[in-house]
Amino acid sequence: MEVAISAVTGELVSRFVSLLINKYHSGRAYSEEKQLKRLQQLLLRARTVVEEADGRYITNSGMLEQLNMLAEAMYRGYWALGAYSYRSLQQTPLEEEQQVSNSSPKRFCTVHGIARKNKATYHVDLQGVLESLEDVVASMTEFIVLLGGCDRMLRRPYDAYLYSDNIMFGRHVEKQKLLNFVLHHGAPGGAPAVLPIIGGPAVGKRTLVAHVCKDERVSSQYSSILHLNGDSICTIADHGSLLSGKVLVVVELVSDVDEEAWGKFCSTMGSMDRGSKVIIVSRYKNSEKLGTVKPIFLNTLPYEEFSYLFKTLAFGSVDPTQHPQLARIADELAREMQSDFSLVATNLLADVMRRNLSLQFWLSLLSRVRRFVERNFSMFGEHPQLLVQRRHQIDVSDFVMHPASQLRILPSCAAASSQTQVTEERAFLPKVRLRDLLVDPGIRPRGDFNVVSWESRLPPYASFVHFVPNGAPGVAEETPLPGRKRKSI
Known part of the structure; x- marks a missing residue:
């Protein structure tokens, strides 16, 4: 019982x-x-x-x-x-x-x-x-x-298209701060107001400035918008008398600027109409001392924001929630790229992914990216993005998966402009998009050629062009290339 x-x-x-x-x-x-x-x-x-x-x-x-x-x-x-x-x-x-x-x-x-x-x-x-x-x-x-009490920005249809398709993504506060400086900030005593925009390579400094300069209020408020680099700031003194009205000058610094040359430049700006302003674009923190107002620092996008951007680019008009496996791979790739790769590389990879929404293809790209990083760490001891910044050769054999031979790229210097300058003898070489090499490695030309890592879809069609020598493995692995020395920040 x-x-x-x-x-x-x-x-x-x-x-x-x-x-x-x-x-x-x-x-x-x-x-x-x-x-x-x-x-x-x-x-x-x-x-x-x-x-x-x-x-x-x-x-x-x-x-x-x-x-x-x-x-x-x-x-x-x-x-x-x-x-x-x-x-x-x-x-x-x-x-x-x-x-x-x-x-x-x-x-x-x-x-x-x-x-x-x-x-x-x-x-x-x-x-x-x-x-x-x-x-x-x-x-x-x-x-x-x-x-509701803030004035609305006026955009023509083409401006709206630029706004969405030119990937002026995020940077909500930075855009407003730059607009406030350009439209409202004034400097006492007639001296030009100077705003430094400081950030690492390819974080969107030039894109931010270009976006603000296209604003209708900005273009109507200034008679001229000039773009100079550190080596040409003295030329404004020779042509200053030809400029009339308020002038907005964007100066891109790729190295430390000579104090005497900068003083001469500021003196010339001070003689122009009251309200003229200067924007400094630089990756060096010591450029902060050249400013008259608090600088704007552009850092790498936070992971969640970067992942949102990457999936938006990779999926295009497709809803990521309808493809959870692909969304997971996109998040994995966002983790790989968020802190170590540039937005140029992000656009390149996302563009390739958007053209082939195949699970196997996306998995292959994830594996290629990881092997690409590992190979360059093994051969050169650094992440490939750091090698690119120093214009050191990078090995992309794993990324492109070329069956015949190793494929190495000698990055060109794109610090002065997103339109990379190539030497005259290289300008007539065959040109191949890196995107196309990823899809079909067999299209690699014989001999030397140029590879286009990315080019914008809108005017002025800025492009990033790099050199691929024939038999690139013959380049000494430890041979420093021009521009290898890093400047202290």
Whole structure:
């Protein structure tokens, strides 16, 4: 009898525990479903406010801080929403990726901590992200009211196309600060106001300036907008008398500027009409001392924001949520590229991915990028992006997967302008897009040729052209190239 009672009791307890577990899981699923719906609603509201703010002139510094907080919370929310959609895929490794990696004829050892990125995990704190976004959105009431009183930017249809297709992405606060300087800031005593914009290579300094200079108010307020480099600032003294009205001068510094030459330049600017201004574009922090106002620092985009940009470029008009496996690969690639690669490389890779939304192809690109980094670390001891900045050769054999021979690129110096200057004898060499080499390595020309890593789709069609010598492995691996010496920042 006692045995029967014990058995019945055990069965009842087991069923009760099972019922509690089922109710817990069903309740949790329902709760997460509500959280996802709420997150989508908040993201729509946040994006609406951010886009509206991008279309108005904001001069209030407090509003700019609020806009920055809202944008950061919005990009975190979009990342969490995307990561949640492929969370179940994290339980198993990417078998296809493993197969692609193992099929490579030669593997290089992982060095300098690259493995830390290869096993990215996606723990999604949905509740935390939701609460953070709710708090920010709830505090936006005053911001929205004040935003309604800000003047609206006027854009013609072509300007709007430029705005979206030329990838002036993010930088919401930096755009407003630069506009405020150009349109409203004045310097005492007739001296020109000078604003330094400082950031690493290819973080979007020139793009930011170009975007602001295209603004209708800016172009109408200045009689001339001049673009100079550090070597040509003295020439303005010879032609200053020919300039009339307010002048906006953009000076791009690729090295330390001579103090005497800078003083002469500022003296010439001071003799021009009151209200003339100077924008300095530089990657060197010591350029801060040349400014008369607080500089604008451009850093690498945060991971969540960079991932949003990368997926926007890679998927184009396709909804990433409909392709969770591809979205996961895009996030993996964003982790690889966010801090170590330039926006030029980002555009190149995303452009190739957008043309072939194949799971196997995207997995192949992920594997190629990792092998490309590992090979250059193994051969030269540095990340390929650092090698490019120093104009040191890089090996792209793994990236392009050329079957016949090694393929090495000698980067040209694009510091002075995004339109890379090539020597006269190289200007007539065959030219191939790196994008096309990625898809079909067999199109490689015989002998020396130029490779175009990226070119813009809009005027002035700026391009980044590099040299590929025939039999590039013959170049000594340790031979320093012109421009190798790095300047202290």
